[in-house]
Amino acid sequence: MKRTPLYAAHRRAGARMVQFAGWEMPVQYAGVIAEHLAVRSHAGLFDVSHMGEIEVRGAGAEAFCQQVSANDVSRLKVCQAQYNLLLNEDGGVVDDVILYRTEPNRFLICVNAANTHKDFCWLREHVSASVEVENVSARYAQLALQGPAAEKILQPLTAHNLAAIKSFYFAPAQAAGKRCIIARTGYTGESGFELYCDWDDAEKLWDDVLDAGSAAGLVPAGLGARDTLRLEKGYPLYGHELDDSTTPFEAGLDWVVKLTKGSFNGCEVLLRQKQEGVKRKLVGLELIDAGIARGDYPLSKDGRSIGKITSGTRSPTLGRSIALGYVAAEEARDENILEVEIRSKKIRAKVVPLPFYRQ
């Protein structure tokens, strides 16, 4: 199993480690709920070094990224980032990613840990002349500092004016004396930053940020809290809400797809889906009866099977049982009451708008 440069630091901090996508990662330190609540009220620091980074460069880099993804890459300025979806020819999602334009002809794509190898091979297969694709995951470690106190905590560690970095922009800078990319991006719904640094610099950065933030209530936070935080915001997780056979429209990611940008993988399928509508839709659910819905639990309406749960948990911030799931499109109405099967019991759930939690 692979380890990030912060493995020793996690063990010292008393983390419970788990296997995730071939990596040994911290799932929690003090506790999932405590870490989750700390991120929403103060700040949390996540080790996300397991995620993959792929560089696409060359004169044809922008055109290539345009071809293989849903969002409009041509709108990106240097030092700007965007959430994007890599698409196959059927309009299905190969991965959900963040694309950073580091130079006019150079893009850094941050991909899901579980998909690093798949994405790299897939991009390489589709590449054209004047484009180079390189897997640079071993070069970069990544820390995510998330929460209302994030900027206050990080500013003393860097000469760069953090307030000048707008949402989904980034800057090459130094933090704790180490060179890194400071990006105002995140997966928790709180303000904050993701810091890309050299693999060997991660431990110093981690320790210095934790020291700097302790007075402000900063805690280390694990994958458990990362999941409950993103679920409260209705953010998809690849392998649950997204996979190769799911289109962006089914997943409610219409806003990512720029049909007018020109031709791209799956654009005809997606155009048709936009015109005719989708057959199934991702919805937010709140359980009415007691219980917690988990991935793959069946959903039914009046005894008819209509879909299944993709993710579920008890929301620490809301104190309610929430879930995401796919249902037949005609059942995707707010307030619609469905049944989720939880260990042979039929538990009622209500379709609700996303996100579950808003600041």
Next chain:
Amino acid sequence: MEIPEGLRYSKEHEWVLVEGKTATIGITEYAQEELGDIVFVELPEVGEKIVKDDPFGAVESVKAVSDVYAPVSGTVLEVNDSLPESPETINDDAYGDGWMIRVEMQDMDDLKDLMTAEEYAEYIEQQKEEDDEEEDDEEAEDDEEE
């Protein structure tokens, strides 16, 4: 790690307090720590029969569901009503307020298979060693690959 003397313990990390023919059952300190924050508890109904070694309920942490196994057979007399509202009580007080059910035992011989506090303490140490061994094996594997 607290392991009260007056209780009996099962391999699945349940504890039993025996008073006459009545057994009060819960999960141990070790179990609640392994689970992490408990957010939901599934309990049987009063009057239900539970069967030794079969699951009688479940505790759910944020990430996963864990069955709770009957350390003894019997009929459910009482269920801890405060747990549905406050499942975290099990984390806070596993041996006290975190009790789950009270049953009338069917067969006192069931107790023979349970461990004393001392035996349970040893058992936990063994479990931890096995976990460390697994890790060492994995580390050795990793080293070999390198």
